[in-house]
Amino acid sequence: MNLSAPTTADTLRSTLGGLLDGLPPKQASAAVERLIANYRGRTPTDAPVLRDRSDVAAYAAYRMPATFEAVRAALDALAEAAPDWAPASHVDVGGGTGAATWAVDATWDGPRQTTVLDWAEPALALGRELAAASGSPVLRGAEWRRAVIGSGMAIPDADLVTVSYVLGELTPQARTAVVAEAARAGRAVVLIEPGTPEGYLRIREARDQLIAAGLKVAAPCPHDGTCPIEVGKDWCHFSARVSRSSLHRQVKGGSLPYEDEKFSYVAATRFPVEPAASRITRKPQIRKGLVLLELCGPAEGDGAGLTRVNVTKRHGDLYKAARDADWGRAWPPPSEDAGN
Secondary structure (H helix, E strand, C coil), X not given: XXXXXXXXXXXXXXXXXXXXXXXXXXXXXXXXXXXXXXHCCCCCCCCCCCCCHHHHHHHHHHHXXXXXXXXXXXXXXXXXXXXXXXXXXXXXXXXXXXXXXXXXXXXXXXXXXXXXXXXXXXXXXXXXXXXXXXXXXXXXXXXXEECCCCCCCCCCCEEEEEEECCHHHCCHHHHHHHHHHHHHHEEEEEEEEECCHHXXXXXXXXXXXXXXXXXXXXXXXXXXXXXXXXECCECCCEEEEEECCHHHHHHHCCCCCEEEEEEEEEEEECCCCCCCCEEECCCCEEECCEEEEEEECCCCCCCCCEEEEEEEHHHCHHHHHHHHCCCCCEECCCCCCCCC
């Protein structure tokens, strides 16, 4: 794994700030309002969401840091399930300004052929600028290619295919086609959507489609069975902490130095992986002498695979690990024995 991830995140923020210095706040805010509706998946379309330089600049300032952190969290889970694997090629479908390519670069070292496909030329142009200023040979050498994202598209074969925050922009027919083509083209496929009930449902449907295409789930699910969550009552999502730059705060109108990005995802592969024994599906609840963990694990018999576990001081080192555990992490920790 690439240990320079914090440096990559800092470089992304500073590069964004440098290239977008002087962005008119009112113009950016107006574009952001329209982009929020698309981000939340309320306006599926057959046309690019990012239409011009103004849209792209607003998007990059508003969404790129959060998208980077969400994708990186999903990729970290894949890397944990396949610790001896690293992609030599990567295709980012609907990659826009390249947040996912930055996240891949933050996760794995080594040379890599990278291709970004998007239907908005202004997004590709800004993504190319950001990559050129990154200092990363992989990002600087990426190919930025205009392509229609939807039915009939052809994705180049690659070790890794990512599709982040794109499915909600597509019509149902186009969504199914993109997932099918990603499953055909990629040895590993990672799909990320907003952590909303609607975003979760898109990931759930895509997960079923990937499994039907012969891929095995690497993360977040510890199994390839039916998702045990009852639709309409809950949804599977996770959280990533995002540091806000001054530009980020300006465009989003916030004052805090950070925010939490909620996202849903699935990572699936055509090669052997070691999924987590179980995964923490909610923020751990810490009480005096007790940590309550909500877990998803392999279904047993007719069991749903969802459990609640109380970890107390009598569990020794496992209790200490539970107090430090994060939402979305594997459980128990690799060095611990759940039976302690």
